[in-house]
Amino acid sequence: MFEENKTENEYLEIQLLLEAIYRKYGYDFREYSVAHTRRRLEYRRAREGMTNYSSMQHKVIHEPAFFEQLLLDLSINVTEMFRDPWFYQKVRELVFPHLQTYPFVKVWHAGCSAGQEVYSMAIMLEEALMRERTQLYATDFNEAILEKAKNGIYPMDVVRQYTTNYQAANGATSFSDYYTADYDSVIIKSQLKEKILFSPHNLATDGVFGEMHLIFCRNVLIYFNRELQNRVFNLFYESLVPGGFLCLGSKESLRFSDVASKFELVSEREKIYRKKREG
Amino acid sequence: MNCNGTHYRAVVIGASAGGLAAVETVLKELKTSFCLPILLVQHISPHTQSYLATHFEDKCALKVKEADDKEPIKRGYFYIAPPNYHLLVEYDGCVALSIDPPVNFSRPSIDVLFESAADYFGKELIGIVLTGANSDGALGLKKIKERGGLTVVQTIETSEAPAMPAAAIQTACVDHILPLEEIGEFLNEICEC
Numbered sequence: 001m002f003e004e005n006k007t008e009n010e011y012l013e014i015q016l017l018l019e020a021i022y023r024k025y026g027y028d029f030r031e032y033s034v035a036h037t038r039r040r041l042e043y044r045r046a047r048e049g050m051t052n053y054s055s056m057q058h059k060v061i062h063e064p065a066f067f068e069q070l071l072l073d074l075s076i077n078v079t080e081m082f083r084d085p086w087f088y089q090k091v092r093e094l095v096f097p098h099l100q101t102y103p104f105v106k107v108w109h110a111g112c113s114a115g116q117e118v119y120s121m122a123i124m125l126e127e128a129l130m131r132e133r134t135q136l137y138a139t140d141f142n143e144a145i146l147e148k149a150k151n152g153i154y155p156m157d158v159v160r161q162y163t164t165n166y167q168a169a170n171g172a173t174s175f176s177d178y179y180t181a182d183y184d185s186v187i188i189k190s191q192l193k194e195k196i197l198f199s200p201h202n203l204a205t206d207g208v209f210g211e212m213h214l215i216f217c218r219n220v221l222i223y224f225n226r227e228l229q230n231r232v233f234n235l236f237y238e239s240l241v242p243g244g245f246l247c248l249g250s251k252e253s254l255r256f257s258d259v260a261s262k263f264e265l266v267s268e269r270e271k272i273y274r275k276k277r278e279g
Numbered sequence: 280m281n282c283n284g285t286h287y288r289a290v291v292i293g294a295s296a297g298g299l300a301a302v303e304t305v306l307k308e309l310k311t312s313f314c315l316p317i318l319l320v321q322h323i324s325p326h327t328q329s330y331l332a333t334h335f336e337d338k339c340a341l342k343v344k345e346a347d348d349k350e351p352i353k354r355g356y357f358y359i360a361p362p363n364y365h366l367l368v369e370y371d372g373c374v375a376l377s378i379d380p381p382v383n384f385s386r387p388s389i390d391v392l393f394e395s396a397a398d399y400f401g402k403e404l405i406g407i408v409l410t411g412a413n414s415d416g417a418l419g420l421k422k423i424k425e426r427g428g429l430t431v432v433q434t435i436e437t438s439e440a441p442a443m444p445a446a447a448i449q450t451a452c453v454d455h456i457l458p459l460e461e462i463g464e465f466l467n468e469i470c471e472c
């Protein structure tokens with residue numbers, strides 16, 4: 001049967017489902033990209049054999065375990081070490097010289113997923129002899145993934161890709177210096193973890209993280225709508241020291257936000273921005 | 280976004296192996312007044328710097344560009360999915376990109392584009408599956424059909440790699456199975472500008 005307005009009706013159901021999740025569990029997905037959210041929910045709906053989103057709403061209100069499942073579904077944790085190697089090269093080239101000038105440096109990885117990004121940074125800092133005087137904060141709203149980040153254990157079969165990336169990013173030594181290999185997995189060396197603090201933080205609902213010299217928030221904002229993106233950009237602006245740097249994913253941009261004029265563009269392709277010295 | 284001569288508002292195209300030449304053939308046939316926006320997923324290695332937009336630039340009168348996240352879909356434009364990103368149509372008629380895991384081993388995936396476009400455009404959408412060596416696009420085309428859209432597939436005989444058209448024909452209830460050379464002309468007749 002062909003249902004007129006099927007899209008609008010489903011959209012309404014999805015909004016109500018997200019509203020229920022927010023009211024009951026405090027996680028706010030109401031301002032995420034709808035096309036994306038819908039895909040993730042559709043996948044779960046089909047797997048559960050449910051016919052519509054309203055039945056998912058009922059289930060999520062009554063079963064916390066189902067909420068945990070949806071939370072996993074809705075947070076896309078795809079990541080790599082040295083993802084976009086050319087980006088890391090630019091950070092080393094254009095951002096590090098400025099970080100060198102500070103006696104103590106604070107870096108925030110917002111939406112750090114399973115830790116690959118912050119460990120890549122720790123390696124670069126190590127190679128620039130800056131790791132000892134840098135404090136790294138790695139946050140994510142998904143506590144299950146944060147636990148993985150803390151452990152720093154990755155399957156062997158992705159290491160080849162990470163190694164290629166590391167080399168393409170002009171790593172100074174051999175990538176294998178930074179992990180110990182087990183039978184089918186690798187574990188990141190503990191010295192790299194020393195200066196990293198992992199903690200939960202929700203960009204949609206939590207506040208400022210103060211006095212940062214550098215913020216990485218890559219491939220997170222792409223899932224937010226413009227309004228939420230804009231709020232988060234303001235949050236980053238507030239969290240940075242004057243002259244601090246902001247690095248986004250290669251398809252994300254500050255261009256349409258209302259703090260755009262308060263940043264200068266350092267590198268277009270790499271999406272590196274710098275907070276201007278005064279407002 | 281509307282074209283005066285038709286109730287259709289957009290065209291989505293999926294292509295894989297042999298797709299560059301096939302898409303080119305379709306584009307070349309389009310009359311200069313053709314104005315429906317076209318969105319393309321062409322499978323491509325994730326690690327290439329994208330060259331597709333440059334490649335198609337002078338092959339048609341439409342303005343060719345790699346799709347940017349959250350840009351509005353406008354008539355007269357030809358949008359291409361960037362390598363290593365899924366391309367979706369958002370509920371406000373803008374483009375959305377994502378790095379969700381590959382679907383059918385592909386990112387960008389044709390199904391992802393088609394399904395999201397079907398959600399937004401409903402019966403005002405035309406979906407076209409061209410040559411390719413896998414089955415991406417079949418489910419997406421099925422959804423376009425279910426939402427009342429128009430579905431077109433390249434004939435097996437004219438496909439450099441027939442698997443993708445074959446899968447689409449088998450899965451979706453396809454409206455038109457056309458030789459490659461006729462697809463452009465078919466679109467011209469629909470967009471009566």
Ligand SMILES: C[S@@+](CC[C@H](N)C(=O)[O-])C[C@H]1O[C@@H](n2cnc3c(N)ncnc32)[C@H](O)[C@@H]1O
Nearest residue numbers: 075076079111113141142202203204218219220
């Ligand atoms: C695709 S991963 C990106 C990981 C890494 N930054 C990279 O680029 O490789 C997106 C991460 O953002 C997190 N995330 C999504 N929404 C969030 C929110 N509102 N607050 C904090 N983290 C969020 C997800 O849990 C996920 O780990």
